[in-house]
Amino acid sequence: MVNGKKVLGVIGGMGPIATSFFMELVIKMTDAATDQDHLDMIIYNIPSIPDRTSYILDHSKSSPLPVILDIAEKLEEQGVEFLAMPCCTAHYFQEELERSLHKPFVNIIKATVGYLKERGIRRVGVMATDGTMNAGLFRQELEENGMEIVCPSPERQKDVMHIIYQNVKANKPAEMDRFHRVGDELKAGGAQAIILGCTELSLVKRDNDVGPGFIDAMEVLAQQSLLSCGSVLKEEYKELIST
Numbered sequence: 001m002v003n004g005k006k007v008l009g010v011i012g013g014m015g016p017i018a019t020s021f022f023m024e025l026v027i028k029m030t031d032a033a034t035d036q037d038h039l040d041m042i043i044y045n046i047p048s049i050p051d052r053t054s055y056i057l058d059h060s061k062s063s064p065l066p067v068i069l070d071i072a073e074k075l076e077e078q079g080v081e082f083l084a085m086p087c088c089t090a091h092y093f094q095e096e097l098e099r100s101l102h103k104p105f106v107n108i109i110k111a112t113v114g115y116l117k118e119r120g121i122r123r124v125g126v127m128a129t130d131g132t133m134n135a136g137l138f139r140q141e142l143e144e145n146g147m148e149i150v151c152p153s154p155e156r157q158k159d160v161m162h163i164i165y166q167n168v169k170a171n172k173p174a175e176m177d178r179f180h181r182v183g184d185e186l187k188a189g190g191a192q193a194i195i196l197g198c199t200e201l202s203l204v205k206r207d208n209d210v211g212p213g214f215i216d217a218m219e220v221l222a223q224q225s226l227l228s229c230g231s232v233l234k235e236e237y238k239e240l241i242s243t
Contacts, residue, residue, distance in 0.1 A: 005039055006229040009080030009103070011071050013046035014064075014087035015169055018199035018218065020045075021206060022086035025222035031232040039231045042078055044071045052089035053131030065093045069100055076103050084108075084225045086199045086218055088138075089131040106228050108221040112195055113141040115220050115240065125150040125191030127160050127182055128198045138197055150189040156182045160198075168200035176208055183211065193241055205242070214242045 008026075012019030023043060032038050050062035068090060072083055084106045085091065091109050098105065116124060124147055126138045133139075139149045152160060159178035167174045186194050194214050196205055202218040204210065219240050227233055 004230055006081035007040045007042060007079060008225055008229050009072070009075030009078070009083045010041055010043040011046075011068055011075070011083065011085045011087075011090070012043050013049055014052065014085070014090055015200060016045055016047045017168070017171075017203060018086050019043065021202060022084075022199070022218055022222060025219060026226050029222055029234055029237040030226055031234045037232075039226055039229050042075055042080055044075065046071060052087065052092065053129045056089070056092055056131035056135055064090065065096060068093060069097060072097060072101055076101060082106055082225065082228050084221060086221060088197045088199065088217055089129050089135075091137055092131065092135045104228075106221060106225045108217050109137050109141050111224045112197070112215065112217040112220045113138070113145055113147070116193055116195075116215065117145050117147065119241070121147070121193045123148045123150060123190050123192050125152075125183075125186030125189065125194035126197050127152065127186070127194060127201055129164060130157065130161060132197055133157065138195060150186050150191040152182050152185060156185050160201075163204065164198055164200045168203050174204040174208060176204075179204060179208075179210065183214070187213065210242060212241075212243050215240055 026039060030038050049067045050064045052064050054061045055063050081103060083103055088108055124142055126149055142149045159182050163174050163178055183194060196214055196216045199218045202216045205216050223237055
């Protein structure tokens with residue numbers, strides 16, 4: 001602990017641009033006047049971690065878990081007091097990680113759903129990878145909190161995956177016509193808010209006008225990480241649903 005603040009450990013590289021943006025978000029959201037007011041973070045940026053969705057959809061693929069666990073254990077040894085993974089799909093391994101570790105996670109899935117529940121949202125659209133959707137990560141958390149999920153149709157889910165893998169992960173601009181097709185379908189299905197439930201989609205929101213009603217799960221993770229570690233949140237980052 002430094003200056004009353006706890007050290008945050010970040011399991012990053014899933015993907016690397018998202019990890020870089022997560023660090024930027026934590027810094028931008030902190031109400032700081034000096035360098036010393038900011039949060040100490042130890043960040044591992046390991047893009048060689050096997051693809052999470054590939055493993056979830058086909059368990060014959062390489063599992064990311066051993067690499068993620070190794071990073072988390074190193075972070076614990078280095079004295080972090082909270083852990084964060086700026087990757088929604090990686091939370092598929094959350095329970096296994098928690099059984100092997102001693103420090104708490106700031107859980108991106110639970111934090112995002114909790115944020116929406118506090119604001120009275122009851123019907124939620126989700127844009128995420130096939131791995132996250134097939135594993136039911138957001139669905140389970142939403143339903144446990146008495147909320148309904150609105151999922152993209154198979155055709156629109158292909159648009160989501162295209163944006164994540166063929167656009168953002170490939171360092172190309174997001175095809176916003178695809179993005180808006182998905183958003184329009186989810187809103188037509190009754191979604192009161194739409195979770196950008198993949199940290200690559202955070203980059204889409206950063207670089208484009210996504211319109212009203214979207215909540216970026218990585219913004220929630222950054223907000224809750226700095227609060228958990230004892231930093232002060234800027235007033236303008238208390239409300240995260242786009243308007």
